[in-house]
Amino acid sequence: MSKRALEAPAAPAPASLAEELPAGKAALQLAAIALSLFSFVLWPGLVNVYQISFVFFGLQYVVLASSWNIISGFTGYVSFGHVAFFGIGSYTTAILVAKHGWPWYLTLPLAGLLAVVWAAFIGFPCLRLKGPYFAISMMGLNEVLRVVALSWESLTGGGLGITMPNAENSVSTYYAGLAVAALTVAMCYAIAHSRFGLRLAAIREDETAAEAMGVPTTRYKMYAFMLSAFWPGVIGGIVAYKLLYIEPDSTFFIAITVNMITMAMLGGKGTVLGPVIGAAILYTAQELVWWYIPWLHLIAYGAFIILIVLFVPRGIMGYLIDRGWVAKGVIQ
Amino acid sequence: MRAEGAVAGEFILDIQAMTKRFGGVTAVNNCSIRVPRNIVAGLIGPNGSGKTTLFNLLTGLLRSDGGDYFYKGEPMVGLTPHEIFNRGISRTFQIIRVFREMTALENLVAVSRDGDLGGVRRRALELLDFVTLLRLKDEYAGNLSYGQQKLLEFVRALMSDPEVLLLDEPAAGVNRTLLNTLLDRIRQLRGQGKSILIVEHDMKVVMNHCEKIFVLDYGELIAEGLPEEIQRNEQVIEAYFGHK
């Protein structure tokens, strides 16, 4: 063995961390992404309003599950109140549109930003809580927001909620949702393929060791938390505008948190594709059951959550990894 | 006796009267150790004598209750663990702490310093190759054998090219062949000007490979010196075997 390993590499090295894909395979991947984006872009031209909405709400869950995955899947801090960021975004947009007459699309950056500000504010003290305590604190803070939205009637309209002026919005919100979903997934991809993502995973695996090995854990957890709050805030704004009506109980709704968690778990948390796959499958299944056997819908969902957690805790991606069809590790 | 005017830099680590208490137990008691530059030094002592606690103090995982320590003449008490690491002090753990659900390669890349990713990857692969783990680079660290995990942790500590390496029981549970590889590597690092401090129970390893030995008992430094001096030291024998 040589001393060379301790010296700077002499030969030029590949630019990316992941192994270079064979050109053919890379082109195939690119083509698949382009094709699916293309079909999503075409969708509204081919179908009716209901079907546009159907896909829109699926995209909403792609955003939510992927964002939750950043703090909880990659970093290992289980946010059991992640819908709070969605709610903040919803209220930001609704208030600005209904009361101040802003165009809806201009409110979106602010919706995301306010969610990030709230994340920074609560993350600072809460991210030092471990395990179940962090989960409970997130749940509690979401309830605080819900009650504040209920009580602060001058700003939020209280329990009556906020109604926005009528508008033809199904196509515009669809494209906005599609763009946000694409950006969210792209961001997750970038995180997973960077040292930042690896360090988040190191925090998940062993926070003390990560800190001792040079990872500024406090700062990184904060970054991850803030990144995981931004897109839920934006999509919250878009959903509020799409519905043209929001009220506290269905906005800061714990079931939305559970939806994103279950979707991420079904697909495989801690992977980029997992939450996307999970959102697509679970959302479709939920809508089908809801459509055909409404009374069974939530019972079946409860049972489904239990079955996933007990029998495929590492999700579909985990299964594929175990079978050797997908490479192991944070980077796929 | 310590010369107050010692040239900063003569000693890479200068630990001055550090103390750590857990409740009523004093794990490290007024401990002063000066580790010269470019050395393989051993830190020994009976179980519970405060060796690992001292490592945790040096790497900032524990906050000391008193005392100070200097690395290359700079005060280090009060820095966070990652800051201490980035100054050039790296370590391994007594109980293995690899990142289990990350591949061997990812374990190394995650702890690399900022900079060109390609170069980092190449260096990680070379380090893995060196400890014969290259073919397992894409395997989860948690799936490796105990000895392999130990080696992975060792090279993970080398990833950032540290000046000081603190090894907590590197030999425990590692088979002979791998151990010899490991000791070779430690000698090489010494040759490159690094300073290595080893906590170890395997006396053969300590006596044969360390140039200087520090002995802790009940958190206090009871002896320091060359291996042969330590072997003859009455106080050390007493600490290990009790009164005659």
Place this chain on the structure above:
Amino acid sequence: MAERTPGWVYAVYLALALAGAGLPLALAWEGFVGWLAQARSMTSLAVTLQVLASGILQGGLYAVIAMGLTMIFGVMRIINVAHGEFLMVGAYMAFVFFMMLLPEELHSLFTSNLGMAILGVGVFLLICLPLMFLFGMGVQRLLLNPVVGGPELTPLLITFGLSLILINTFISVFSSDFRAIPYMSGALVVGNLALGYPQVISVAVSAAVTGGVFGFLKFSRLGKAVRATAQNADVAMVCGVNVERIYLYTFGFGTALAATGGVLISIQLAFSPEIGGIYILRSFAIIILGGRGNYLGALAGGILLGVIEGFISFFVSQGSQLQELAAYTLLVFMLLVRPQGLLGGIADE
């Protein structure tokens, strides 16, 4: 882990959290003082005492519910989100027993005769609690046993799934309408205090059950094993405790305690399949207030919360939302300031 936070940052957060928890209280205090200035008579003291007493009665109920939750959290480190639904099941068991199984002629017994009313609840608890104990053991055995000791997310989701199943099954069977059972009305009058019979009976049963739990944990062999497991499951196992069986019993006890709360709610309030949610977050606040696995803490926390809520709801209009706000901010505040609870809980690692 060495966390170094500037003191002033910490102080700012403390102040904000305190304000969140304190705002409703301050409003209550303002209402209280204003009202006192108006009243200025002996009755003001009496009413204060009345509110205090009602708060304590309510708090006793909270304590029983929270005690089950803290037992499960303490021993198994599981956050049981379905605890509120176990409570709801208890309430509906009472509903089925009193409204469906008992012939209608007997109803008057429980509405008119105090002795019979107490006896009725007692007998019913004797039937209901073993059933719920078995139910809890079944849940532990089938759903939670495989995941105890794993990451916290797993039991969180499993119990959430269970609560979805329970709520919606009960909605399918009983509809989501509010139900009530006919029970002793009227009040016990002590001096100037008027305490509703159902509340008094409820707090008496709570006290008995709480005392039973304390005695059991303190003196019985099994209770000691439960406490040992809560302290350190590995050590307990090495010392010959069958930890898996302890988990089984613990979950059974916790479920039975929740159901006790449900039965006590059923005799004083109307209930629907969705009432669990009202109690679950309050219970979290209480067990964090009291410290993980600290039963005395749960008792104190429950009564404290009951009294705080009593004052807020009496003296502040719009009180019900502020009550919730107080409970939740108290929860977050405790987590930030003293996650080990007021009286100190079992240490984590």
